[in-house]
Amino acid sequence: MNSSKLHFSNTAFNFSTNLAKSLISMIIGLVLTPFLVTWLGDDIFAQNRLLLDLFSYVGIFELGLVGAIYPLIINSLNNRDGDFDLYQVISYSFRIFLKQSFLLLVVSAVMFLFLNFFFNLSGPHLFPIQMSWGIYSLILILFPINVLRIYFDSIQKISLINILLIVQLIVVQSLCAFLAWKGFGLIGQISANVVGIFILNILIIVFFLRSFDLTKLRKQSLLKFEDFKKRVWELNWNSFAQSTSGKICLYTDNVLVGLFWGVSAVTPFFLCQKIVSIIQQQLLSIGSSSWASLIDIWNSGDRSRFEEKIFESNKFIMIASISFLVPVLVLNKLFIQVWIGLQYFSFEVTLFAIFVAIFQSLISFWGWLLTGSGKLKSMTKPTLIYSGLNLCLSVLFSYYYKFGPLLGTVVALVFYYNWSLGAIICNEFRLQKLKFFMAVLQPILLGFISYFVLNYGLSFFSFEATWVNLVVLSGISFVFMIMISVIILLNSRERKIWLRRFRLIK
Numbered sequence: 001m002n003s004s005k006l007h008f009s010n011t012a013f014n015f016s017t018n019l020a021k022s023l024i025s026m027i028i029g030l031v032l033t034p035f036l037v038t039w040l041g042d043d044i045f046a047q048n049r050l051l052l053d054l055f056s057y058v059g060i061f062e063l064g065l066v067g068a069i070y071p072l073i074i075n076s077l078n079n080r081d082g083d084f085d086l087y088q089v090i091s092y093s094f095r096i097f098l099k100q101s102f103l104l105l106v107v108s109a110v111m112f113l114f115l116n117f118f119f120n121l122s123g124p125h126l127f128p129i130q131m132s133w134g135i136y137s138l139i140l141i142l143f144p145i146n147v148l149r150i151y152f153d154s155i156q157k158i159s160l161i162n163i164l165l166i167v168q169l170i171v172v173q174s175l176c177a178f179l180a181w182k183g184f185g186l187i188g189q190i191s192a193n194v195v196g197i198f199i200l201n202i203l204i205i206v207f208f209l210r211s212f213d214l215t216k217l218r219k220q221s222l223l224k225f226e227d228f229k230k231r232v233w234e235l236n237w238n239s240f241a242q243s244t245s246g247k248i249c250l251y252t253d254n255v256l257v258g259l260f261w262g263v264s265a266v267t268p269f270f271l272c273q274k275i276v277s278i279i280q281q282q283l284l285s286i287g288s289s290s291w292a293s294l295i296d297i298w299n300s301g302d303r304s305r306f307e308e309k310i311f312e313s314n315k316f317i318m319i320a321s322i323s324f325l326v327p328v329l330v331l332n333k334l335f336i337q338v339w340i341g342l343q344y345f346s347f348e349v350t351l352f353a354i355f356v357a358i359f360q361s362l363i364s365f366w367g368w369l370l371t372g373s374g375k376l377k378s379m380t381k382p383t384l385i386y387s388g389l390n391l392c393l394s395v396l397f398s399y400y401y402k403f404g405p406l407l408g409t410v411v412a413l414v415f416y417y418n419w420s421l422g423a424i425i426c427n428e429f430r431l432q433k434l435k436f437f438m439a440v441l442q443p444i445l446l447g448f449i450s451y452f453v454l455n456y457g458l459s460f461f462s463f464e465a466t467w468v469n470l471v472v473l474s475g476i477s478f479v480f481m482i483m484i485s486v487i488i489l490l491n492s493r494e495r496k497i498w499l500r501r502f503r504l505i506k
Helices: 003-062 065-077 086-112 115-119 127-154 158-181 185-211 214-218 225-261 263-272 274-300 303-339 347-372 376-400 404-429 433-458 467-489 492-505
Strands: none
Touching: 003 086, 003 115, 003 127, 003 158, 003 185, 003 225, 003 263, 003 274, 003 303, 065 086, 065 127, 065 225, 065 347, 086 127, 086 225, 115 127, 115 225, 127 158, 127 185, 158 185, 225 263, 225 347, 225 376, 225 404, 263 274, 263 303, 263 347, 274 303, 274 347, 303 347, 303 404, 303 433, 303 467, 347 376, 347 404, 347 433, 376 404, 404 433, 433 467
16 A cells, blocks of 8 residues: 555544544433433533533643653654654653643642632532542543553554543443432532543553553663753743643633623533534544644655645545534524523524634644644744633623623634634745635635525425434535535545545545
8 A cells, every 4th residue: 555545544544433433422412411401400510511621721731741742752753853762752751741740730729729719609519519629630640641642643543542532432421321310410420521531541551551562661761861851841832832722712611601691501502512512523633633644744755745635634624614514503403402402502602613613623733733743833922812812802702792702712713813823834834825725715605605505495494393304404404515515615636536535445
C-alpha cells in the first residue's frame, strides 16, 4: 500500500471509530437523558452539568504541558530531535506530569472554598456539591497518564483510544442511569464519571505496557532531565494560552447562564444544544483524526501535496458541517418536542450553537496542525485576544439574554478569530489565502440558502411529532444537503477522488 493510501486508511479508520463512538454516545444519550432528568430533576441535572464545567477550570493549571509534549514525542518518533529519544521523552514527561498533578490538587482544594458562590447554596444544600467535588478531584492523580494518550495519538492509534472511550462511555452511562434510578442524586452521577475515568486510564496503561519495553523506561538516566524540563517549559506557554482559551470559551457558557439566570436555567440551555453537541464532537474528530497524517506529509517536504490535502480537509469539514447541522436547524424543534418536551426548545440557542459548532470544528483542525508542526506560538496572540473578547461579550450578552454566552462566542468568532487564525495558517504553511477562505465561505453561503429552501419546502406539510416522522424528515434533509454540497462544492475531479478513496475503506 503506497503512502497516500496508508495515510487515508489511517485517517479513515480513526474517523470510523470516532463515528462509532459518537453514534453510541448519541443513542445512549437520547435514550437515557429523559430518564435522568425525570429521576434527578431539573435542579440536580443542572448542578451535575455545572459542576463538571467548573471542574474543567482546574485543568487550566496543567499550564500547557500537554500541548508542549506533543511536538517532542512526534520529533522523537521521526528521529528529528537528536537530544532526546522516545524513551527519554516519555520517562521525563511522566516525571513532570506527576509533579504537576499535585498543583492541580491544590487548585481543586482552593476552588472548593468558592462553590457556594457559583451554586448560590449553603448549609446542608451545599454538602452534596462539596462531596461530589471532592470525589471528582480523585481523577487528578491520573494526570500523568496523559503522556500515554499523547503517545498513542502521535503514532496514529487514535482508533484505540476511541474504542477505549466507547467502553468508558457504556460503563459511565449505565452507572449514571442505575444510580439516578436508585436516588443517589448528584453524588451518584459524579461517582459514575470517576469510575469510568479510572477504567479508561487503567486500560490505557495496560495497552501501553503491552507495546512498550518498561525496563528501558526505568533505565533512563536523569542526566538530560534538566535540559528536557527546560525545553518543555519553553514550549508550554503557547500551549497554555491555547488550552486556557479553549477551556474558558468551552466551559463558561453554562456557568454564565447559572450565574445570571439561576442554576435551573442550565438544564434547558444544555438540552436544547444536545444534538448539536453530539454532531460537533464528530466534526471535531475529523480534524483530530487527520492532523497526524498531514503533519507527516509536511515533514516529508512535499509542500504541494500538503496544500492539496489541507484544502481537501477544510472542504470536507465544511461539507460535513452543513450537511449535518442545517437539518438540525430546521428540525431541532421537532426533535426536542419528541425527545424531552417543547419547554426545553429555543431557536436562538439552536442557531448560535450551530454557528459555534461549525467554526470551532475548523479552528480545532487548524490548531492541531499548528501544534503538531511546532508552530503553536504563532496563534498565541490572536487566541488570547479572542478569549478576552469572547468572555467580555458573553458576560455582556448574558445579562440580557439566556443565549447570551453563545451569541458572544459567535460574534468573537465571526468578526475576529476565524479569519485571523486562517490567515496565520496560510502564512505559516504558505497557502493561497483566497482559495483557503473560499473553501470556508462557499459552504456557509450554501448552508444559508439550503436552510431557507428546506424550511420553505417543509412548511407546505403538516407533521405529527413522532420519532418516525423525525427520522424520515432528517434522512431526507441530510440526503438533500449531501447531494447539493457534492454537486455545487466539489468539482468533477474531486468527486472522483473522494469516491475512489471511500472504496479503499472497504
